[in-house]
Amino acid sequence: MSGPARTTHASTRAAVLDLIRAAGMISRVGLVNASGLTGGTISTVVRGLIDEGLVAETGHAESTGGKRRVMLQLNHFARYAVGVHLDDARITYVLTNLGGAVVARISRAGSGPDEAVVAKMAREVAALIDSVGVERDRILGLGLVAARPSALDEFGAALARATGLPVVLDNDATAAAIGEHWSGGVGATSTFAALHMGTGLGAGVVLGGTTHRGPSGHAGEIGHTCLDLDGPRCSCGARGCLEVLAGPGAVVAQARADRALSRAAGLVGGRTRVATPVAADFAAISRAARRGNARALALLERSARYLAVAARSLANVLDLEVLVLTGPSFAIAGSVYLPVLRAELEGAVGAHPVSVRLSPSAASASAIGAAAIVLQSELVPRQQGLQLPDDLAADEPPVFVR
Ligand SMILES: [Zn+2]
Incomplete structure (x- = not known):
């Protein structure tokens, strides 16, 4: 975050809201200390957030000197977001609340x-929303993620018209990383990667708490790391890529032989x-x-x-602290891949050890992340570079392309 002195009103509100979300519970004095903003500004912003229903006062905490402080927390049920992961094999839909918890899937x-x-x-989106009886005006938007989001511009626009929700597009591996970050599975300022394995292989990268997409949105394309100079030709045109040597398609081809x-x-x-x-x-x-x-296991x-060799290179290049395994193929075969x-x-061959773990919601991590991207755009718009419009009832819902 940049210094509070340079923030605008909208981003001050977003920054305070994000501090409350990240803290779980915090007092106004705590917000002054954490943000560097004045007590008067915090008081005004918090009053606005309470009026909007986004923040609630909850109980008291003893402070030094015997004064009791009113604690604030996010009203998790004030807003919701829809996340959709379009995979070759499945479409996964989730509805999450403002805190990022899944309420329907x-x-x-x-x-x-x-x-x-x-x-x-x-x-199906309407059925998802109706299944928990959430009012439409509490839904901030729909995050749509896939392996190649750049091919989804027209599809996203059509989905925005059909659902009446603003649509945000992103890469599914990046979304998986954001979902893990948002749900608190990794520290707020961590440098980590989410390896994503569906029918292809990718990685979402978060550096010091900030999502790294790269100028063309293709950061983390670990599937096209070369592991054999003279290896078989890959779909990308190069030889010996991880994906063509060891991705799910390669495993399946070897098994069929x-x-x-x-x-x-x-x-x-x-x-x-069989469709997929x-x-x-x-x-x-x-x-x-x-x-x-034994042959399947081998x-x-x-x-x-x-x-693992490609992941170690990624960890060494980016100085990763944590690697999280996500995606439907890890959900199925994680018990083989994880060890x-x-x-x-974790054995640290010539480098620092990296903590590796399987996401507790590996199969739907990208859909959860897609919803988190919509929530982030409301709570931390400066980091995301976009903010959803206040008027969600517009005739033509916008599409944001990452
Ligand atoms: Zn390739």
Whole structure:
């Protein structure tokens, strides 16, 4: 954050609101100390936040000298946000409250960002909101995240019209990192990465508490780290990328080439009746490994070793403190990947140890992060560089492209 003297009214309000969120409970005096703002400014801003229903007074705390201070906390149920993760295999929807807690969740088999699915998605968003009976005017907006958000401009605009909600677009791995950050799983000023494995591989990066997207929004493309100069050609045009050597698609291709494993794991192979054969077969291989199939386990462990080496490079380059595993493929196979990654990164081979853990909500981390991006745009607009409009009932809801 920049110095309080340079803040505008709107960003002062956002900064105070974020301090209250991060503290959990804090007094007005605590806010003066934490923000450097005057008591008069804090008093005015807090009164406005209470009038808006965003902050509530709650109980008292003893202070030194015997005076009792009124404590303030975020009113978690004052506002909500919708998060949607569009994966090749599934569409995951969450509704979170202002504190980032999930209050409703839906997961549906999905196909890509097709205009025809807009109406279906709008109905599912409406069902999500209705399932908890939240008034529409309490919903700040909808975060839509995918592996390639730059391809979603028109889709996002159509979804904004169909739902009547402002839409914010972002990368799914970045969203996963923001979700982990926002939910308090990692420290407020941490330098960490969220590895995201769906059908592809990516990483979201947070440096000193600030999301790092890079000028083209492609920071953290760990899937295209080269691990073999003469390796097979990757979809990006280069050779020997992590994704082509060890991503879920590579694991599935190796398993399908093994007839005994294909039979034992019940792989669907290239059968066209299955909408997402790679996701379905990666799940089948993971289940076979858990049942003790040694060939399935060996394939996943080999993938994990490649991933661990690429992750160690990322950790060394960025001086990471924490690595969090997110995404549907880690939700399924995390028990195989986690120990291999820990051995590589916590063992500190020529570098400082990095704490590695599996997200407690790995499968929906990106959707939760998508909702958190909408909440952040309300609470910390300076960091995000955007603020949602006050009038959410506008005829043409805006789309913000990250
Ligand atoms: Zn590549």
